[in-house]
Amino acid sequence: MKRLLIAAALAGAVLAPLSAQAANDSVTFAQRLEPPGLDPRTGAAAAISLTTLYNVYEGLTRMDEKGMVHPGLAESWTISDDGLTYTFKLREGVKFHDGADFDSSDVKYTFEANAAEDSQNKRKDRFEVMESIETPDANTVVIKLKERRPALLEQLAESTAVIVDPATDATNATNPVGTGPYKFDSWTKGDSLKLTLADTYRDKDSIAIKNVTFRFIGDGSARLAALLAGDVDSADIPNELVGSDSLKADFNVLVGNTNGETILSTNNANEALSKLKVRQAIAHAINRQEIIDGAMFGYGTPIGSHFAPHHPDYIDLTGTYPYDPELSKKLLAEAGYPNGLELSLKLPPVDDYARQGGQIVAAQLEKAGFKINIENVDWPKWLDEVYKKKNYDLSIVSHVEPNDIGIYAREGYYFNYNNPKFNEIIAASESAASPTERTELLQAAQKILAEEAVNGYLFQLPRVIVVRKGLNGVWKDIPFFVTDVANMSWSN
Numbered sequence: 001m002k003r004l005l006i007a008a009a010l011a012g013a014v015l016a017p018l019s020a021q022a023a024n025d026s027v028t029f030a031q032r033l034e035p036p037g038l039d040p041r042t043g044a045a046a047a048i049s050l051t052t053l054y055n056v057y058e059g060l061t062r063m064d065e066k067g068m069v070h071p072g073l074a075e076s077w078t079i080s081d082d083g084l085t086y087t088f089k090l091r092e093g094v095k096f097h098d099g100a101d102f103d104s105s106d107v108k109y110t111f112e113a114n115a116a117e118d119s120q121n122k123r124k125d126r127f128e129v130m131e132s133i134e135t136p137d138a139n140t141v142v143i144k145l146k147e148r149r150p151a152l153l154e155q156l157a158e159s160t161a162v163i164v165d166p167a168t169d170a171t172n173a174t175n176p177v178g179t180g181p182y183k184f185d186s187w188t189k190g191d192s193l194k195l196t197l198a199d200t201y202r203d204k205d206s207i208a209i210k211n212v213t214f215r216f217i218g219d220g221s222a223r224l225a226a227l228l229a230g231d232v233d234s235a236d237i238p239n240e241l242v243g244s245d246s247l248k249a250d251f252n253v254l255v256g257n258t259n260g261e262t263i264l265s266t267n268n269a270n271e272a273l274s275k276l277k278v279r280q281a282i283a284h285a286i287n288r289q290e291i292i293d294g295a296m297f298g299y300g301t302p303i304g305s306h307f308a309p310h311h312p313d314y315i316d317l318t319g320t321y322p323y324d325p326e327l328s329k330k331l332l333a334e335a336g337y338p339n340g341l342e343l344s345l346k347l348p349p350v351d352d353y354a355r356q357g358g359q360i361v362a363a364q365l366e367k368a369g370f371k372i373n374i375e376n377v378d379w380p381k382w383l384d385e386v387y388k389k390k391n392y393d394l395s396i397v398s399h400v401e402p403n404d405i406g407i408y409a410r411e412g413y414y415f416n417y418n419n420p421k422f423n424e425i426i427a428a429s430e431s432a433a434s435p436t437e438r439t440e441l442l443q444a445a446q447k448i449l450a451e452e453a454v455n456g457y458l459f460q461l462p463r464v465i466v467v468r469k470g471l472n473g474v475w476k477d478i479p480f481f482v483t484d485v486a487n488m489s490w491s492n
Helices: 003-009 048-051 104-115 220-228 276-285 288-296 325-334 350-365 379-388 405-409 421-432 435-451
Strands: 027-029 061-064 070-073 072-081 085-090 132-136 140-145 182-188 194-195 211-216 252-264 339-348 370-376 392-401 456-468
Touching: 027 048, 027 220, 070 072, 085 104, 104 132, 104 140, 220 435, 252 276, 252 350, 276 325, 276 350, 276 370, 288 350, 288 456, 339 350, 339 379, 350 370, 350 456, 379 392, 392 456, 405 421, 405 435, 421 435
Parallel strands: 027 211, 339 370, 339 392
Antiparallel strands: 061 070, 072 085, 085 140, 132 140, 182 194, 194 211, 252 392, 252 456
């Protein structure tokens, strides 16, 4: 059926009107997943950041396509010699979409709420390290840290650190209010999210795109059809079709990097999976290149630990447990499972790396003596059963936050991994006194995860996006998940 839909999309391309660019002040994106909510501080889904970060919400800092830090709501800052005190000078004249003035009290409120006992912020630890937040005047914020955080400026540019209006905080999940260039217009569940240029935005006259639509189209062939019909201007489509002749006349294909480590998530609290030899058996059963070729059509870079290959501190650990299904069988027997081991594999609704990749991974594991029961689940069920309740054996997902190796040190995280030595290394890396020291610590952390086969490390998720010709400013690389619409424009 999928092939038939793709063929139909290609066949209909000749007669399809290219209508999406009819208005040079509008743009429509096809997004495979719909966000579960619109507050990027509390949700784990990348779809939230893709729609709202830098569009609706802003942080004190922001990052560009290459991961470089720039001023955001803070126009400048100074850092004390001991690295413990950050003083931010805020932009003046900034307003929230509801007309409220932005000032230092909003920063204090947001960061203290993020660190509160009942906070749902997924990076709560980043705010708990703040010993005090002082506001000597409306345009100055002084943050004193309990210990050094050399990566603080980068972290303040991410979705978990966007600044909110205290008056509207409680309803941000459904009616987001920020200081960004676009305000919330409407959300038709199951279909689309619409944003419009905010009258309150300080630099609104410099923005070319006035109207933004995110359409939620889960099926890859349907996203292709929407592109060819002129209904959307940018989308990711099945990798096997990015070289299609039907795209060459009217579209550009951008191939870049993400920070998405695609892993075979493993419940280390499971009785069998808590045994190192079982996890080693899984590691030896995985043929990464076969997964990349079969599920991603050659796009993707093999990884041997939870770290991005394009990061300067990366080390190649793909050879830690070479592909050897016979050795996997031997290890399983030594672990107490001479007749094999039955495990569940819960897959979220991502066609390529999760669903297609899951079929390949299951076949590889079964070749090595495992019995794999695949269960396809939707995102709400995945978030509830796997991420929250940890009711799973194996899963496949891409972890997309930049430099997120520290998640393995989080208490109660869904891998159920607990290694005090690893935790100490991560804590030391976060407060490292020099880049050299930080590199050594991060590389030590990578080696521990690889050697302990905490998860099955598959590949780095590529960025493959199709963009209508004439639309400028779409990022090729995305160091974190964001759609920076305000810097886009149409030419011709």
